[in-house]
Amino acid sequence: MNASAGRLSLWLLLTPFLLWIVLLVLVPHLQMLRVSFQVRESWDTLAWGLEQYQNFFTESYYWRTFVRTGVMSLFTTFLTLLIAFPIAWYIARLARGRAKGLLFLACLVPFWASELVRTYGWMILLRESGLFSSWLQALGWADGPVEMLYNDVAVIIGLVYNGLLFMVVPLVTTLDGMDENLVEAGYDLGGNHLTVLREVVVPWAMPGIVSGCIVVFMLTLGSYLTPILMGGKDSAWFTEQIFTQFITRFNWEQGAALGVLLLVLSSLIVWLGLKLSGQSLRKVMG
Amino acid sequence: MTRWLPRAYLVLVYLLLYIPIGVLVVFSFNDSRSGYTWGGLSLRWYQSLFNNNAMVEAMWNSLWLALSAATVSTVIGALTALALHRYRFRGKKVLNGMLFVVMMSPEIVLAISLLALFLLVGIQLGYVSLLLAHVTFCLPFVVITVMARLSGFDESLPEAARDLGASDFTMTRTVLIPVIMPALLAGWLLGFTLSLDDVVVSTFVSGPSYEILPLRIYSMVRVGLKPEVNALGTLLLVFSLVMLMLSQWILTRSKR
Numbered sequence: 001m002n003a004s005a006g007r008l009s010l011w012l013l014l015t016p017f018l019l020w021i022v023l024l025v026l027v028p029h030l031q032m033l034r035v036s037f038q039v040r041e042s043w044d045t046l047a048w049g050l051e052q053y054q055n056f057f058t059e060s061y062y063w064r065t066f067v068r069t070g071v072m073s074l075f076t077t078f079l080t081l082l083i084a085f086p087i088a089w090y091i092a093r094l095a096r097g098r099a100k101g102l103l104f105l106a107c108l109v110p111f112w113a114s115e116l117v118r119t120y121g122w123m124i125l126l127r128e129s130g131l132f133s134s135w136l137q138a139l140g141w142a143d144g145p146v147e148m149l150y151n152d153v154a155v156i157i158g159l160v161y162n163g164l165l166f167m168v169v170p171l172v173t174t175l176d177g178m179d180e181n182l183v184e185a186g187y188d189l190g191g192n193h194l195t196v197l198r199e200v201v202v203p204w205a206m207p208g209i210v211s212g213c214i215v216v217f218m219l220t221l222g223s224y225l226t227p228i229l230m231g232g233k234d235s236a237w238f239t240e241q242i243f244t245q246f247i248t249r250f251n252w253e254q255g256a257a258l259g260v261l262l263l264v265l266s267s268l269i270v271w272l273g274l275k276l277s278g279q280s281l282r283k284v285m286g
Numbered sequence: 287m288t289r290w291l292p293r294a295y296l297v298l299v300y301l302l303l304y305i306p307i308g309v310l311v312v313f314s315f316n317d318s319r320s321g322y323t324w325g326g327l328s329l330r331w332y333q334s335l336f337n338n339n340a341m342v343e344a345m346w347n348s349l350w351l352a353l354s355a356a357t358v359s360t361v362i363g364a365l366t367a368l369a370l371h372r373y374r375f376r377g378k379k380v381l382n383g384m385l386f387v388v389m390m391s392p393e394i395v396l397a398i399s400l401l402a403l404f405l406l407v408g409i410q411l412g413y414v415s416l417l418l419a420h421v422t423f424c425l426p427f428v429v430i431t432v433m434a435r436l437s438g439f440d441e442s443l444p445e446a447a448r449d450l451g452a453s454d455f456t457m458t459r460t461v462l463i464p465v466i467m468p469a470l471l472a473g474w475l476l477g478f479t480l481s482l483d484d485v486v487v488s489t490f491v492s493g494p495s496y497e498i499l500p501l502r503i504y505s506m507v508r509v510g511l512k513p514e515v516n517a518l519g520t521l522l523l524v525f526s527l528v529m530l531m532l533s534q535w536i537l538t539r540s541k542r
Contacts, residue, residue: 006373009454013369016362017425021381024422025388028399035402083299090296103296110303112530114483116500117519120507121306124313127511129320131309164303215390222392224486229507239394246398247490256402259395266392 036257052257062241062258069238070269072152073220076159080167080216081209083160088171088208093178104172111165119229122158123149126230150232158226163216170215174208175201210279214270221266238262307523314516331517341502341518348482348499351413355420356477362421363428363477364470368462370429371436385426396423397490404491411493419491420481427480428473435469435537468536475533479526 039049056062091103110118125131126148136142148154182204186196202209227237242262245255274280314332318325335341370378388396400422404415443465447457485500492501499522506515 010369010373010375013365017366017369017381017429020362020422020425021384021388024400024403024418025384025396028396028403031402031406032395032399086292086295087299090292094292106300107303109527110307112479112526113307113519113523114485114500114526116483116485116503116507117310117523118306120503120515120519121310123507123511124309124516125306134323161302161306218390218392222394224394225504239392242394242398246401252402255398259398262392263395 032256032259035252036260038253040253052254053261055254056257056261065236065241066238066261066265068236069221070265072156073159073217076156076163076220077213077217079156080160080163081213084164084167084171084212088168088175091168092172092175107165107168115162115223115225118162119158119226122154122161123229126154126157149230150234152231152235155227155231155235155237158230159220159223162223162226163219166215166219167212170208170212171205172208174205178204206277207279210274210277213273217273218266218270221269222262310516311520311523313513314520316513316516319513331513332521335514335517335521340497341499344497344499344502347413347496351416351420351498352478352481355417355424355481356474358417359421359424359428359477360470360474363425363473364432364466366425366429367432367436367466367469370433371439385429388423389426389430393423393486394490397487400487401490410495411491412496415491415493416488416496416498419487420484423484423487424477424480428477431473431476432466432469435466435472439465468539472533472537475529475536479529482522483526 036052037048037050038046039051041047056066087107091100091107095103113121123130127133128145128147128149130148132148133142133146136146137144178201182200183196186200191199222239224237224239224243227235228240231237238258239262242255242258245251245258249255315327315329316325317328317330370381397419400415400419403409404411404418409415409418443461444457447461448454452460483500485504488498488501489504492498499518503515503518503522506512506518
């Protein structure tokens with residue numbers, strides 16, 4: 001194949017994709033950025049300005065919701081890591097043969113259900129007239145129906161549940177490649193469980209830990225269904241504010257600015273996390 | 287203690303993984319309206335679903351949308367994966383990076399940016415806007431699925447075909463397509479499931495003229511918990527399960 005024919009077929013192959021990425025990803029995002037710098041002076045005149053961004057920092061409701069969402073997302077990520085690590089360890093290091101594959105698959109299957117279906121499953125369990133409430137009453141631990149939905153704990157349960165798989169998979173992948181001799185050397189040198197975990201296992205698994213944490217954090221911060229369905233009207237999740245501005249108030253300028261802020265701030269947090277853990281994105285995401 | 291503790295933990299976590307979904311499925315066959323008492327086995331909620339014309343129409347709409355979104359994204363995705371696999375060119379890393387950015391960035395941001403674009407350009411909210419949006423979020427997943435398959439592809443095969451006198455077209459038809467077919471099918475099935483399950487993006491870019499299933503379920507769930515939702519959720523679950531198992535089966539079988 002000569003060079004020019006090669007170029008031609010490359011362009012033919014890539015054109016649909018380039019069209020897609022320019023028209024449906026780049027242009028909309030730039031347009032969103034543009035709208036976010038607009039200020040509505042009257043019903044039909046627009047001016048340029050930073051008012052929407054100022055609103056975010058001056059109106060405490062906005063940034064407080066963002067901080068709350070960010071802190072809850074970090075907590076969710078950490079909790080997911082704590083829950084997922086032993087499972088990944090078991091699958092990667094302790095399980096053998098068929099059991100290993102089966103355990104991994106069993107971890108995967110619930111996530112083939114959509115987020116809506118999964119969240120709805122939890123709602124059936126946790127609501128006032130749900131299964132857990134009736135069990136508590138049958139056991140005599142509660143006098144009447146207990147409402148376990150519509151609070152922060154319910155939201156975190158839902159979010160951890162949704163994130164679990166995305167933490168288990170990268171952890172299993174890195175732990176799978178760890179040499180058993182490393183762990184044994186750690187014990188031979190007089191380490192106990194804790195020091196071996198801290199000095200040998202965690203440093204080895206760091207790329208997996210960081211990549212799992214990034215994915216879970218981004219998923220959690222950007223999630224919409226779970227906080228709204230399990231947290232109720234007052235869950236005050238940042239994505240809800242974007243929805244409110246865009247759809248309920250029809251205030252696109254503010255909604256667009258909040259969207260841009262969500263992108264920028266979440267990338268910033270991920271970047272900080274990478275710096276703090278001494279990992280690079282390329283290494284972590286392979 | 288050290289022997290049973292890890293197992294007990296494992297059992298506990300796996301139970302928690304399956305209880306919500308299991309309960310949903312079990313209660314979809316419950317004759318009673320209650321969420322915690324068992325009133326006997328019954329298919330009445332499924333019956334009431336299929337007697338609801340609007341619901342059946344939404345189901346067909348969803349299936350058609352998922353079918354077309356998966357097909358379009360598989361075609362574009364396959365071409366892209368081939369280009370990314372076969373050629374070296376400037377900006378390749380940027381393209382790879384963009385795939386990741388689109389996959390990782392919050393759905394709601396994609397949704398509002400697309401909504402603003404559609405209204406600006408004058409695309410009516412309905413089937414077309416939904417299709418464009420669904421292709422947008424399916425495409426990166428399809429490209430990555432196909433690329434993963436291609437990376438294990440023996441480059442000497444197309445060369446051998448050419449040495450034996452095959453034209454580019456013949457080589458593509460007889461060597462390349464059979465090799466990437468499983469990946470295309472897997473990518474297609476993944477795209478289909480992603481499209482069928484999407485709520486957030488669809489909430490923004492759908493109009494009243496084209497109702498789809500996940501949005502109906504979502505509005506039912508928000509108003510209150512109805513037993514029909516259990517049946518609908520179970521149907522959706524079974525559908526996704528079958529699709530994804532099929533795609534896994536195709537991929538693993540072809541690897542042997």
